[in-house]
Amino acid sequence: MHQTLLTVAIIGYVAATGLALAYLVQREELLHRLASLATLTAWVLHTVALLALSFDLGRPPLASMPEAVSVAVWVVVLLEMWIERRYGLSVLGAFVLPVALVFSLQSTPTRSLIGPTLSGAWLWVHIGLALVGIAALVLNFAGAVMYLLQERQLRTKRTGTFYYSLPALATLDRLTYRTLAVGFPFLTTGLILGVLWAGTAWGSVFTFDPLALSSYVAWAVYAATLAGRAAGSWHGRRAAYFAIVGFAVLMLTLGAGLFLPGKHGG
Amino acid sequence: MPLFVAGLSHRNAPVELREQLAVDEGKLRELLGDISGAGVVREAIILSTCNRVEVYAVADVPGEARAALFRQLCRHRGIETAPVEAILYTHANGEAVRHAFRVASSLDSMMIGEPQILGQVKDAFALAQSCETVGPALHTLFTQAFAVAKKVRTETEIARHAVSVSFAAVELAKKIFAGLDGKAVLLVGAGKMSELAARHLVEHGAFPIYVTNRTWARAQEMARALAGTAVPFDELATAMAAVDIVITSTGAAEPVITREMVQRIIHARRGRPLFFIDIAVPRNVEDSVDSLDDVYCYDIDDLKQVVDANIRERGREAHKAEALVDREVAKFLARLGDVEVIPTIVSLRERLEAIRSGEVKRTLARLPAATPETREAIEAMSTAIVNKILHAPITKLRESSRAGSSRSWLELVHELFGLGRK
Numbered sequence: 001m002h003q004t005l006l007t008v009a010i011i012g013y014v015a016a017t018g019l020a021l022a023y024l025v026q027r028e029e030l031l032h033r034l035a036s037l038a039t040l041t042a043w044v045l046h047t048v049a050l051l052a053l054s055f056d057l058g059r060p061p062l063a064s065m066p067e068a069v070s071v072a073v074w075v076v077v078l079l080e081m082w083i084e085r086r087y088g089l090s091v092l093g094a095f096v097l098p099v100a101l102v103f104s105l106q107s108t109p110t111r112s113l114i115g116p117t118l119s120g121a122w123l124w125v126h127i128g129l130a131l132v133g134i135a136a137l138v139l140n141f142a143g144a145v146m147y148l149l150q151e152r153q154l155r156t157k158r159t160g161t162f163y164y165s166l167p168a169l170a171t172l173d174r175l176t177y178r179t180l181a182v183g184f185p186f187l188t189t190g191l192i193l194g195v196l197w198a199g200t201a202w203g204s205v206f207t208f209d210p211l212a213l214s215s216y217v218a219w220a221v222y223a224a225t226l227a228g229r230a231a232g233s234w235h236g237r238r239a240a241y242f243a244i245v246g247f248a249v250l251m252l253t254l255g256a257g258l259f260l261p262g263k264h265g266g
Numbered sequence: 267m268p269l270f271v272a273g274l275s276h277r278n279a280p281v282e283l284r285e286q287l288a289v290d291e292g293k294l295r296e297l298l299g300d301i302s303g304a305g306v307v308r309e310a311i312i313l314s315t316c317n318r319v320e321v322y323a324v325a326d327v328p329g330e331a332r333a334a335l336f337r338q339l340c341r342h343r344g345i346e347t348a349p350v351e352a353i354l355y356t357h358a359n360g361e362a363v364r365h366a367f368r369v370a371s372s373l374d375s376m377m378i379g380e381p382q383i384l385g386q387v388k389d390a391f392a393l394a395q396s397c398e399t400v401g402p403a404l405h406t407l408f409t410q411a412f413a414v415a416k417k418v419r420t421e422t423e424i425a426r427h428a429v430s431v432s433f434a435a436v437e438l439a440k441k442i443f444a445g446l447d448g449k450a451v452l453l454v455g456a457g458k459m460s461e462l463a464a465r466h467l468v469e470h471g472a473f474p475i476y477v478t479n480r481t482w483a484r485a486q487e488m489a490r491a492l493a494g495t496a497v498p499f500d501e502l503a504t505a506m507a508a509v510d511i512v513i514t515s516t517g518a519a520e521p522v523i524t525r526e527m528v529q530r531i532i533h534a535r536r537g538r539p540l541f542f543i544d545i546a547v548p549r550n551v552e553d554s555v556d557s558l559d560d561v562y563c564y565d566i567d568d569l570k571q572v573v574d575a576n577i578r579e580r581g582r583e584a585h586k587a588e589a590l591v592d593r594e595v596a597k598f599l600a601r602l603g604d605v606e607v608i609p610t611i612v613s614l615r616e617r618l619e620a621i622r623s624g625e626v627k628r629t630l631a632r633l634p635a636a637t638p639e640t641r642e643a644i645e646a647m648s649t650a651i652v653n654k655i656l657h658a659p660i661t662k663l664r665e666s667s668r669a670g671s672s673r674s675w676l677e678l679v680h681e682l683f684g685l686g687r688k
């Protein structure tokens with residue numbers, strides 16, 4: 001049941017992505033409305049699918065990589081819809097939904113995310129917080145990409161499609177800053193809980209686990225960006241480049257969790 | 267429906283001819299009075315702007331009416347009829363409807379999307395109304411044209427992007443800063459165009475305004491005009507460090523703002539973008555300035571390029587607008603048929619209603635004992651009878667007008683029901 005629902009939801013996301021991209025290029029209001037409708041419908045189906053899955057499993061759907069990724073996509077789409085409305089950023093979907101779609105196609109055969117030794121409420125909190133953090137950073141990435149595109153339009157003085165469809169630089173810079181400011185604490189708390197777990201469960205904080213190591217690197221990149229921003233010296237283009245680097249490392253992290261053997265994998 | 271529009275515009279007539287033919291309000295009144303008095307047309311509206319002179323009219327013999335109208339017009343303006351006749355365009359019925367919609371929506375304007383034309387069409391309509399040359403057909407057509415124009419404006423971006431250099435500067439500033447509220451502006455040098463750009467920025471919330479000039483008196487004068495503050499010319503760099511937008515327009519032969527100057531202030535700005543609008547020729551801002559981080563520099567050619575792109579953008583939006591107009595024309599034509607028969611339908615209804623209510627009144631007067639229920643039942647029954655009788659003739663009238671053969675049917679209905687002369 002949940003599998004069917006999930007498949008339909010993913011088809012919905014595919015449609016929403018196509019419509020959002022078409023809107024970006026065509027700037028037809030109708031396309032935007034259809035994209036929003038498709039996004040909302042797919043997200044509702046996704047919600048039901050996740051609930052059904054939780055009932056079936058009798059636990060939060062966070063214990064395998066595909067499960068966790070699916071929840072992350074759910075949070076990403078929720079944030080996308082909220083920020084789009086809140087900031088009137090009608091093109092946001094075109095930059096966020098493709099990422100969400102790539103994520104949700106990651107339904108590799110179920111591999112357990114957590115070792116057999118681990119369980120308990122704190123573990124769910126660790127995973128849940130890290131996922132919310134990652135979701136916010138997906139939006140951070142989208143904001144950075146939009147910033148760089150618009151910045152390029154204004155700098156090269158060629159007013160093409162993006163000049164017309166993307167919002168102002170100041171708006172995009174604020175978006176990347178805020179998503180980082182929200183995502184980072186979640187990521188940090190999630191990581192700290194993870195480290196504590198590592199200490200108690202694996203016996204050492206610094207064991208070799210690809211996912212953990214890679215996520216420390218991602219954390220460091222984001223920490224540096226945030227510190228630079230707060231100090232006032234990093235902003236605009238530089239902050240956007242770092243947002244993209246941080247996101248790339250984050251993707252490596254997820255890749256490590258999906259494909260490399262380690263303590264996060266079964 | 268014998269509706270037509272005939273005239274000339276910037277598309278087919280040189281400006282010399284257009285200005286010869288353009289008519290002012292007083293003459294328009296006279297002209298409208300003449301043509302309706304002569305009985306050439308049943309309805310008429312004359313639209314006269316610097317880009318077009320057009321007559322929208324309903325006449326039994328359109329060709330004859332058109333010739334008579336323009337003969338009158340030329341006589342009023344004291345010019346030969348033949349050369350005007352030779353270039354006139356004429357659109358009839360559906361095409362006339364489309365033309366009216368396109369003109370009101372600014373799709374036929376020299377600058378697509380310009381806002382004045384709708385006001386001019388509204389004025390022409392009001393003038394014709396006061397001369398009593400607007401009948402049901404033109405009334406319906408023009409009210410619908412206003413609605414279509416509004417729809418085009420809100421549903422497409424035809425009028426959204428700036429098509430003048432000074433507005434393009436404002437648009438760019440908004441793409442950098444989002445809102446302009448509280449953004450400080452520095453004017454370097456005085457000039458009409460920079461003053462205009464500064465005014466547009468102020469209208470969008472920019473504040474405060476600083477003005478500097480090599481001539482101190484000129485700086486003070488300009489500062490007064492813009493409700494700003496004059497700054498001595500040797501404090502240019504300091505002032506630049508504090509503002510967000512710099513408009514330069516001095517007559518200097520060498521750049522007034524060098525890369526070195528900007529580089530020195532950039533650190534203290536902590537990432538706040540700085541936008542140079544360089545209207546001067548030769549340019550006042552050194553070429554290499556705009557490769558600095560968070561600095562955007564647009565010279566006059568760049569601004570013109572933005573304007574050109576915006577004009578192309580309007581053209582793109584115009585395609586959407588044309589499609590919208592097409593749909594509206596189709597919708598309107600389905601209704602327009604009714605326009606001609608509506609007065610007859612109304613008087614037919616009024617006639618039968620008068621008979622019905624008169625008879626009901628008489629009947630009820632003879633039935634003093636009737637209960638409210640009985641009275642109501644009699645009212646309801648008589649109304650139902652009238653509606654049933656009317657159904658067939660009204661449907662037939664509507665159908666015939668859509669098929670374009672309403673005239674004989676209208677006469678027949680008038681004769682049969684004794685509605686008086688149409």
